[in-house]
Amino acid sequence: MAIPDLFASAGDGPDPAASLRPLAVRMRPRSLEQVRGQSDVLKTGSPLRRLIEGSGGRAGPVSAILWGPPGTGKTTLAHLVASSAGREFVELSAVTAGVKDVRAAMDQAERSRSLYGRQTVLFLDEIHRFTKAQQDALLPGVENRQVVLVAATTENPSFSVIAPLLSRSVLITLTSLSDTDIGEVVDAALAAPEGLDSAYDLDGDARDHLVRISGGDARRALTALEAAAGVADDVRGVRGEDTPTTITLAHVEQAMSRAAVRYDRSGDQHYDVASALIKSMRGSDVDAALHYLARMLEAGEDPRFIARRIVIAASEDVGMADPTALQTAVAALHAVAQIGMPEARIILAQAVVHNALAPKSNAAYRGIDAAIADIRAGKGGAVPTHLRGTGYAGAARLGHGEGYVYAHDEPDAVAAQQYLPDDLVGRTDYYQPTDRGFEARLQTRWAWLRERLGRSSS
DSSP, X not given: OOOOOTTSOTTSOOOTTGGGSOHHHHTOOSSGGGOOSOTTTTXXXXXXXXXXXXXXXXXXXXXXXXXXXXXXXXHHHHHHHHHGGGOEEEEEETTTOOHHHHHHHHHHHHHIIIIIOOOEEEEEETGGGSOHHHHHTTHHHHHTTSEEEEEEESSOHHHHSXXXXXXXXEEEEOOOOOHXXXXXXXXXXXXXXXXXXXXXXXXXXXXHHHHHHHTTOHHHHHHHHHHHHHHHHHHHOSOOTTSOEEEOHHXXXXXXXXXXXXXXXXXXXXXXXXXXXXXHHHTTOHHHHHHHHHHHHHTTOOHHHHHHHHHHHIIIIIGGGSTHHHHHHHHHHHHHHHHOTTTHHHHHHHHHHHHHHXXXXXXXXXXXXXXXXXXXXXXXXXXXXXXXXXXXXXXXXXXXXXXXXXXXXXXXXXXXXXXXXXXXXTOOOSOOOOSSHHHHHHHHHHHHHHXXXXXXXX
């Protein structure tokens, strides 16, 4: 028998349409005991648990912003908050709602509070899609506790939610479910009457694959399970009522030809995965670097963006330890722009592998930053007179270029003369080559040049 809707009254009886709802909706937890994962934010005495349990006290309930990846229980927890203590529940989606809808919800909440003494929970899904003006419209109701706001977002609230709203709410960070949690969700769905009602058996390797492709997302796991059950039914055909259908790994793979990549090109994960790609190349882990490259490409990331990051990494992290890495990266940048996907993946992979396997040096990067720091600190006086330009009238009269030694006139093409401004002569070296890769071969020449120029090496 189908479980009644979460907010249906006790006398409503079974919902005949329940079997038409997605498995993920039918399996939504109806109580705290059914919630998998999130033990840290649901421990006794936590703000979220107090909000769900309707704990009393003089402080009263506080609004909450639930931040976490998809499929971690944000909507479920909001429903549990609403179902406690006889609260009214209003649900809006930032995708479709506007300021008018927010104000209407506030008016309704005020009537419920004034006439019936009932508190209203306003659940706002995807709050990061609201503009600043739309979020501003929430402030009076939250400030005066006309509503208890429970907002859900997959984006970092520090960037996507206005500061006044953040300061009036508690931020609750949800995490992806563990493999154990996902496995329990799948097992419960197989057995529960509101789920698949023991009509299917799930092979162990198929279960492992479901857990793996879910990526900590319970909704994705249940969607994949439901799709795989449909494939198993199609393959088997008519079956007896008392004979469970076995869902195999092949059924799961056919149902989900590939796992949907968790990646939002306009949000946190855009930057997190790009950062992981760069740091994996810097750390010389070629397999990790290729993983993050594949993740970005499969999510539809612009290959030109990836190519630009590889060019930067080739100079910042490889530098003169292997100057050819920059050549490879720049060539990849131009090739990707001309060729496009899917062939561009091969070019990007070559550049990533080159960067990851190359010896590393950030000496040039540190050198320019040190020089910039001195400039910003006010160091660096006038250009020495003998180095100043002479290609304009009056330069000779000012003494510009007087005493300059043309390097190519010297036997070794190195002219020993002052190049730095007076206040920087004798300062610590900006560029200091490492002993890695090609740069190690530069050390001998670097030391010789400093001696030839009359600058002692530090």
